[in-house]
Amino acid sequence: MIYEGKQKIWSDYQKEIPDDHWYYVRSCIRQNFFPASERMFTEITRGVLGKDVYETPYHTTCGGIAYHCDTIPQETVMTIVARQFALMTEAGYENYVASCITSFGNYSETLETWREFPELETKIRENLWKACRREFKKPKYLAHSSDLIYHWREEIAKKGRFRLVNRETGEPLRIVEHIGCHYAKMFPHKGVGGAEYPYVLAGMVESWGGQVVDYPERRHCCGYGFRQYHVKANRGYSVSNTHKKFESMEPFHPDAIITNCPGCPYFLDRWQYVIAEQTGKTYGRDGFGIPVFTYEEIAGLVLGYDPWDLGLQLHQVAVEPFLDKIGIEYDPKAKYLGLNREDIMRPGLPDSIKCF
């Protein structure tokens, strides 16, 4: 690997990210999968970094899942997107940040489509007006929330209590970065670092002391693929793709995986259990899996938040070995206590993969 070669490519794919005043839209599914992540985003940006990040309860889905499942046409999606933009315009913001990669891709696709076909934009404006009497301005800057964390990564590192370093050996932890497909594969110049060697998560890992693992199947989809998962008959295909990634990263012995997409961490995490059940194989050391985190969770850990407050008890793959490596203190007994310190019940533990 020639690091300078990558740096050269990264320098070609930079995007402008304003430092403040963002209109934030959430993901449909992240709050169910890893509920603390979006909470951490607002916590870090507003609380820790003191930024103006605005959100409104009136925003809806961007329509991306339905769009990628072929259940609604693009025109409908674009009208939904137009409404989101109208909410931003009404709130007086110009910088739009989405929590979801598919939403980010969806917004990018919509804006690019309008750029290529202005008559479509006119039509969508009409649609929106007819549907809900709203008008919008296109966002001046469009970002994914990981772009913002990337943008403030050094500040987070400065304020952080921990680094992604093995406490015992002092060696940087080996982190696989997994980028959601819709982040930059469609429009490489919309993502930090481009599509081939994205830098958005790699930059975070590097700033926080870890080492990025580059393995042959790094570009491959996590396996979610919308239709592939949503239709039960296709789930074998979904898990097979995930399996392919793990087989490819296995020789590198990564300590963790960091992701920036709603679906990826979920499937990379949960499918490890399914793969263990079906093949008897686990990819971490001593029968554990490889823990999978969202970038907000990693940022939270670096900043010293309590793992259970970050919602890490909702992970299938045990996160404790990773916490131990860094030296993050946690109370094992508190893992399944709610915010009110009451027991939230314990999941059944599988035999195929080691969990706590």
Add this chain to the structure above:
Amino acid sequence: MADFGFKLSKSSTLDLDRTDTRVYDILCKTDPDIRTCMACGSCSASCTAAPFCGMSMRKVILALQRGQDVRPMLGKCMLCGKCTMVCPRGINTRHLILSICKYYD
């Protein structure tokens, strides 16, 4: 094992590092012209047995290079020799078929 109602499917990717090419390697020695196949498909197009079993000498050669099963295709070959007649590279495909039938296991 838990039943999820779906299973890991076998990868359809041809992994050339894990391909069993033993038969092909033998053929490269017994019928070295096999290497000169350029996959033009004349053999398949003229094949008398093709309508009965999907026989295609082009596919057979490729399948041997990729370590895939060739048995079903060869099961209806009539050795009529038309493939050899038409091969632009002069490969003795008929002998090749007999060699494959001999060395395949």
Add this chain to the structure above:
Amino acid sequence: MKNIVIIGGGVAGMEAARQLLALGYTPIIVEKANALGGHVASWYRLFPDMTPASEIISRLKKEIAPANVFTGTKVISISREKGDYSLTLDNGVSILAGAVLFATGFKVFDASKKEEYGYGVYDRVITNRDLEAWLSGGEDKRISAPKAIGFVHCVGSRDLKAGNSQCSKVCCTTAIKQAIEMKEKFPKAEIYCFYMDLRLFGKKYEDFYINAQRDFGVHFIRGRVSEVGETIDGRLQVKAEDTLSGKPLKVQVDNLVLMSGMVCNQSVSELVRQARLDIDDDGFLRSRNNIFDILESNRPGIFYAGACTGTKTVPETLAEARAAALEIHNYLQNG
């Protein structure tokens, strides 16, 4: 006698100079590099007879000794002055020329633009040009006893996304040549050529191909490489579709050679603008007619030879250079 300026001291420029000398002119060659020879000088051997490139270059150099040669020199301006052209060189010399020959050649496609192939990112991804340098006896730490080598045809050629839709003509045969050369050096190595079409149009090229297949056992896989990844031991995992079996395919190689194509030489675009020459859709200089007046530009007195008008093989370039010399001669005679 009027001056003739040849811009470019590659094989086209040199061969044209040789012919002009034979016709009784003393042409002036302006070459921006410090030595004559152009791209061919950096090549080891030429297909299909494995002729050493150095033989061609040294022979041409010897025979054009009487010509005026400026190396390490660029033409910085060109303008029409009555029937002639006034050229200024960056060393301060200015020349009034009766005829100007553009033998400005091509540029090798920058393989790092195909990010997915990882040139400049993965240690052992090299280009055809790197391999020629190594074959010529150069050092290259990236090549050491490879067990498997991949060749990717059409890198930056026939690729709209790379901005070049033209075929570079020479890469297929070059890949076969280099595959044979590597097989000669490493007989046990498996060699995979990934191609879209094999374009072996020239005399003996097809024999060359059969030779590579039968005698050297080079594997030809019809499918364009989609992506390359680096394995933990620094080898390269290459993915492509095996289009003949309709299945995805992967293989690990120790070296991946990218057959970088020929693209137009944009470093002369300023000169082209000043001379008001037409540019073709592919960025190469536009001939007045692609069949009959291939060596003539849209401006009187300005002629073309070699790869400045499109991708060409060495013998094609030499033939054009000879013809261009004659065209210039006729032009000046009838002038």
Add this chain to the structure above:
Amino acid sequence: MIDRIPSGFNPFVIPFLVGMGFVFAYCIYALVKILLQLSFEDRKKFFLSLVNPKTAAKNIRDMFCDCLFHVKLWKRNPLLGYMHSSIAFGWFMLIVLGHIEVILFVPTRINLFYYPIFFNFFVAEADQTMKGSLLFFMMDFFLLVVLSGIALAMVKRVRSRLFGMRRTARPSLVNTIGLYALWAIFPLRLLAETFTAHISGGSFLTGPANWIFRQFLGNDLHYLPTWWAYSIVLGIFMCVLPFSRYMHIPAEMLLIPMRNAGLKIRNARKGLTRVQVFTCPNCGVCIDACPMSVSKENIKDCTVYLTRQIRRGNEKRIAEISDKCLLCGKCEALCQVGVQGPEIRIQQRAIRDYSIRQDFSDIAVNEVRKSHVVYFSGCMSQLVPSVGRSVESVLKKAGVEVEWMDRDGGLCCGRPMLTAGKTEEARSLVAKNTEMILSSGADTLVVSCPICYRMFVENYALPGVRVVHYSVYFDELVKAGRLHLTKSDLCYVYHDPCELGRGCGIYDEPRRLVGQSAAIAESDRCRKESICCGGSLGSLSLTFRQREKITRAALENLYASKADAIATACPLCKATLSRFSDRPVRDIAEIIDLQSR
């Protein structure tokens, strides 16, 4: 005549006796073994044929004509014929005359079977009689005949072309020993009989020679060593005989009745195959006959080397030789003793083990429309579509209603399978085609491809269906006045397809058809001796380049006729010849179609 040695014995006969005993023992053993190897039916057939007066008479005639007089060789080249028959018949007569001498002069010694051989040693001439002189004259005469044959054989070793042979087989070590022993027998016999001529009597050869020798060596000739030498070379010859090509002498005597009994080759190594292997005299006629011998590299793949390698048990070479052969049948057609090279090779191919086998039993067959006449064009015709179209057109002109059963492709006839040694698979195809043909209710099956035609004739049982090659059928149509031919200005030379000519004996009808529609010329080697086009499916392993040389040789032979165009009656021949031909190659069907109304 008096018995010179009272005991009737001298130790010098021992080498001869040993050799003789060995040969007899070996032949008896081999005979019993071979007879046991035959199937019960074949054995029964063989023994019955021996007592059938007609075959018995044929056996005797063949033995005289083939073994002693070498009639076929005489036809091929008189010098070669004389050489072989002089040795064989001369030697035979020496033995017969020797026995007559013993019966006439010393009848009590007839039980000592070395007496006729060494008669002149054991018997002294008491008085001269007319009868004795005549016998002595005949003995010397036949000795001279044999010696002349031996002399020719020696010349042939260095100048085989004088005998019409371009190439001969390279002798193996044991053959060389046998050869030199054979060459030595008769000069030594002459010497021995010369040395005893003043005692035992002699004639025009031995008498004067005896006189000359005595001028040098005096009266007391030390004749015993010459008789020892004579006996020893006889002994050596007979001891090496079972292991050398000279085994053909006894083996041919078994092969002739077996052939006349109608036995077929059924095993790769045993029974009739073994007899034929023993019968091969290594004469090498098959080398010149073989179309492959245009390339030096293929010479060692001719039948003579196949029999040799089978005797040696060299499996690798047996396989190579068997696979290369085009099965054109020319070696068999020209073989002096009737070794069936192609059949033996097919049997070698049939003993291979294949891990993938073909089975056609589950193929759904096409319905063939009911018709009196059904036409089968064969696979190859798909690559040479003009043949099928012309056949159909000619039949239409003659008013024959025909159903073309494989117009849109059909099954292979099975012959390529059969000749590749895959007998079972071939049978499976035969069954399918039989089903289709019989379902049509046809009474005539017209076939245009000679390969298919031979298969239908030899391997199909189609009750009530006449299988006919289109050339024969067209010839009949012309004769019946249903087809009218006009002559073109072209001159054709007809190339005999192997399978049609040598394979099925059809030589005249195609020529008649061509002759009626154009001028016809003959090539040097035609009919039985025609050269394979090189495209034959018989060969499994010949490469395209090797085949090209054969095709070019076949074309050269045809060009020599100076004809404008080449006619043939096989789609494969047409495709193969036209690949390299400098003049048009047409199938007879095309010619007839052009020249008929």
